[in-house]
Amino acid sequence: MKTLMSRALDLARLRGAQYADIRVVHNRTENISVRDGVVDGLDASETEGFGVRVLANGAWGFASSGQLNPAEVDLVTDQALQIARASALVNRQKVDLGPAVTSQGTYTTPYQTDPFSVSLEDRLAVLLAADAEMAKVQGLRTRASNLSLQHEHKYFANTEGAFTEQNLYEVGGGIQAMAVGNGEVQMRSYPNSFARQQVTGGWEALLSWDLPGNAQRIGSEAVALLTAEPCPRNITTNIILGGAQLALQVHESCGHPTELDRVYGTEAAYAGTSFLTTEKLDTFQYGSPVVNLTADSLRPLGLGTFGWDDEGVPAQSSPLVKDGLFVGYLMSRETASRLGRTSNACMRASGWNRMPIIRMVNVSLEPGTWDFDDLVADTDDGIYMELNRSWSIDDKRYNFQFGTEIGYEIKNGKMGRMLRNCTYTGLTPEFWNNCDAVCNQKHWQMWGTPNCGKGQPGQVAHTGHGAAPARFRNIKVGVLK
Amino acid sequence: MLGEKETRKICENVLARCKDGQAEVLLNFTDSSLTRFANNTIHQNVAERDAELSVRFFIGKQMGTASTNRLDAAGLDLVVERARRNAQASPADPDYPGLPSPAQYPQVQCFDPSTAAYTPEGRAQQVGTVCRLADEKGLNASGAFSTGCGELVIANSNGVFAYHVSSSADFQSVVMAEDASGRAHGSDWQASRVDVETLGRQAIETAERGRNPRKIEPGEYPVVLEHYVTEDILSMLNFYGMGALSLLEGRSWMNERIGKKVMSDQVTIWDDGLDPAGTPLPFDFEGVPRQRVEIVTQGVPVGPVYDRYTGAKAGKPSTGHALPPNARGMGPVAMHLFMAAGSSSLEEMIRTTERGLYINRFWYTRLVHPSACTITGMTRDGVFMIENGEIAYPVKNLRFTQSYVEALDDVQAVSRDTHLLLGEYGGFGMRVPALKLGHFNFTGNTA
Structure with missing residues (x-):
């Protein structure tokens, strides 16, 4: 493999590239889905190929192919160079990558049981058991469950001397129950929204979620939601967000606006820009003093956990928001250099056929000091909301509106009646400055978002978000008539 | 390109x-390129x-799937073995209707060699023009x-063999001023019909007109919607209910x-995979010929699109709308939507509006509640207040929360011009007009 990769790099150098890198990726996934007791999908897929990225005449070119042989490597490297020279025709800003990257080594996701070593029958048994438990609940219209295993074997080399090899394993899955009636359609999911929690690790992670053990509960909740009280409309109140919902809130209103490519405008036409412009760095009060947000690629289970990013930069941890103050971005080599910093390993590509772009790694809200029960007891009036059902945020990541699968009224420090169709809305900095309590490590969990879209052509990234429940004061709640 | 024989x-x-x-x-072959600026x-x-x-x-009614991009003998051995193993492990599905039989497919033209052969230099030249025009205006x-081509082939043990070759071109641009932006988007299977410079000028003009936007209060407003917004409305109605x-x-x-009549008389929506005014594809991903399906006729929902599986469950024939195996959990989807043109124009819609909003684009639209397809999202890249039949001033972006079904019950005008777009969700080709709606519910705004 090394010979083939060196061939591309040598050729690129020979033909005038200032810099080049090559990734060779083999990706294997196996998915099962069950719907109303029937296996409606049992799929195994693999894709392999390579992508060559070159910097020539001060501009980028990228080409890729699914055929891994010397002749194709030559062809694709030439194509990348041709594209880079075409880019240079409309180029006003020469690329500076900053310090050279010379990483060497291998990395494998830690796991106890290789998920691919578990028999298909054993995998199916988990989902069919969960489906059977949901089927015991009267009044459900649809039951769904799924699991997904992924193994990515990836090599990276560049003209600065880096050569790394990684084996990254992910497991994902979940269950969902849907009830229809009373003019309503209501869903409950477990462990995460849209029936998909996902982590890096082995089969043991999926077993730890105990899908069958939670199936009847979510089924009953879906049915109960049909006749639950609607969320109050157009009120301002206190909300406590559960960990999974908060993870998505972090993803959308902290992760994305701290992507430095958005700030520099290179995602303007698609994903959007960011309100966190560079003059705010180290001066802007993003949140209250209890808000601490971190970007890291080291934490166990995180979907952003790896050995090196797709520029060969080693995994690391760096603060984004410290005691409420905005202090850091998610950066590539090029954008970090422009800012006068160094990359914090956030360049990721969704596969061999995509050029790496800045993506979230694990962007997490650090745990606070509160026990969950104490937090509820401390709340006179409010709503507890959990598990995302709807999310929307503007192109600067400022104005947002989220809906959750379920809510519970909080009165005089006690959880009360169930609420359906809960929504809340706000402006990002106001919202995070209204955060006055974050639960402690005991309630903190790593959540996975395996469906983050960005880039043209489109790329779907898998990102991690650690979060514990937290309370927000004076939030506008309820939008549905 | 691999070619039909290969x-x-x-x-x-x-x-x-x-x-x-x-x-x-x-078998799905793609050769695509994209220049981003x-x-x-x-x-x-x-x-x-x-x-x-x-x-x-398939082993009887047991089914397993597998995929690969290795087309050598070892790759084919492995992918078949994995699909077979998955079928063996999968319990039988009693509702499985079996594979389709061979059919005749109408000839449709959707391939342009010059689009397939578009070069990076050619794209750079076009993009460079837009960059220069924007730069000149500060x-x-x-x-x-993006330009490219592809081949799609479906074959099965019953003798089905369906082959389709296509090309595509898509240009979109957001042009930004300090406090405003504009966007334009065009798609076709022939690159020569995507007028990059004109689209760039449209985005520039919208951005220039949008400077110094005013903040307005949320509430209900009549709206004049560019065809980009109509594309979003149809996409959401499609994904949340036309299958x-x-x-x-x-x-x-x-x-x-x-x-039941739940939308305006002026709303007629259909799916037609054979119409050359769209991005035709004569068969679905099971090799079933695509049928034209009337989905909403003069405000009355007629019915959904079917694949073989859902058709069998509902006692209906497939309309040729199956997705690829790895997406079949979504059920059948309309991939070639059309909305009927009206007799108006954007200018007439604005001229006949006493007070309302002209909106260029929706952004980040998401389902809030499925029953009436209630969607939330933001305006983006051009929002203007209309007063006394004229564009009065630009306004800051607004958040809306609105049932798209109810919104289409109050259509006051439909444009006679329609435009082909590749949708943001799924990249499906869609031909849509501009609309004027009597009311739309805005629930928030930006600072």
Whole structure:
């Protein structure tokens, strides 16, 4: 493999590239889905190929192919160079990558049981058991469950001397129950929204979620939601967000606006820009003093956990928001250099056929000091909301509106009646400055978002978000008539 | 390009390995390139060439699937073995209707050699023009211009062999001023019909007109919507209710509404995979010929699109709307939507509006509640107040939360011009007009 990769790099150098890198990726996934007791999908897929990225005449070119042989490597490297020279025709800003990257080594996701070593029958048994438990609940219209295993074997080399090899394993899955009636359609999911929690690790992670053990509960909740009280409309109140919902809130209103490519405008036409412009760095009060947000690629289970990013930069941890103050971005080599910093390993590509772009790694809200029960007891009036059902945020990541699968009224420090169709809305900095309590490590969990879209052509990234429940004061709640 | 002869050979090689069961082969070859620009500079410029082969293997009513991009003998052996193993492990599905039989497919033209052969230099020249025009006005252009071609082949053990070759071109640009932006978007299967410079000028003009926007209060306003917004409305109605699976599961906006007049007379929507005014594809991903399906006729929902599985469950024939095996959990989807043109124009719509909003684009639209397809999202890249039949001033972006079904019950005008767009969700081709609606519910705004 090394010979083939060196061939591309040598050729690129020979033909005038200032810099080049090559990734060779083999990706294997196996998915099962069950719907109303029937296996409606049992799929195994693999894709392999390579992508060559070159910097020539001060501009980028990228080409890729699914055929891994010397002749194709030559062809694709030439194509990348041709594209880079075409880019240079409309180029006003020469690329500076900053310090050279010379990483060497291998990395494998830690796991106890290789998920691919578990028999298909054993995998199916988990989902069919969960489906059977949901089927015991009267009044459900649809039951769904799924699991997904992924193994990515990836090599990276560049003209600065880096050569790394990684084996990254992910497991994902979940269950969902849907009830229809009373003019309503209501869903409950477990462990995460849209029936998909996902982590890096082995089969043991999926077993730890105990899908069958939670199936009847979510089924009953879906049915109960049909006749639950609607969320109050157009009120301002206190909300406590559960960990999974908060993870998505972090993803959308902290992760994305701290992507430095958005700030520099290179995602303007698609994903959007960011309100966190560079003059705010180290001066802007993003949140209250209890808000601490971190970007890291080291934490166990995180979907952003790896050995090196797709520029060969080693995994690391760096603060984004410290005691409420905005202090850091998610950066590539090029954008970090422009800012006068160094990359914090956030360049990721969704596969061999995509050029790496800045993506979230694990962007997490650090745990606070509160026990969950104490937090509820401390709340006179409010709503507890959990598990995302709807999310929307503007192109600067400022104005947002989220809906959750379920809510519970909080009165005089006690959880009360169930609420359906809960929504809340706000402006990002106001919202995070209204955060006055974050639960402690005991309630903190790593959540996975395996469906983050960005880039043209489109790329779907898998990102991690650690979060514990937290309370927000004076939030506008309820939008549905 | 692999060519029909080579793809037939590959499919025959796969089916020859599946004699102990029944099988379906899907081969999808893509050769695509995309030039991306921002800050009036090309900053990403990429190309991709790949062929993905999927196999559905059946043992009676047991089904397993596998896919690969390895087309050598060892790759074919492995993908068939994995599909077979998955079928063996999968319990039988009593509702499985079996594979389709051979059919005649109408000839449709959707391939343009010059679009397939478009060069990075050609894209750079087009993009460079837009960047220069923006730069001259002190504006900042970003966007993407993509060109490419593909081959899609479906074959099965019953003798189905369906081959389609296509090309595509898509240009979109967001042009930004300090406090405003504009966007334009155009798509076609012939690059020569995507007028990059004109689209760039439209985005520039919208950005220039949008400077110094005013903040207005949320509330209900009449709206004049560019065709980009109509594309979003149809996409959401499509994904949340035009497919038979969502109806069968009771979560479609069409449930309880079929046969009832729930939208304006001026709303007629259909799906037609054979119409050359769209991006035609004569068969679905099971090799079933695509039928024209009337979805909403003069405000009355007629029915959804079907694949073979949902059709069998509902006692209806497939309308030719199956998705590829790895997406079949979504059920059938309309991929070639059209909305009927009206007799108005954008200018007339604005001229006949006493007070309302002219909106260029919606952004980040998401389902809030399925029953009436209630959607939230933001305006973006151009919002203007209309007063006394004229554009009065630009306004800051607004958040809306609105049932799209109810919104289409108050259509006051439809444009006579329609435009072809590749949708943001799924990249499906869609031909849509501009609309004027009597009311739209805005629930928030930006600072």
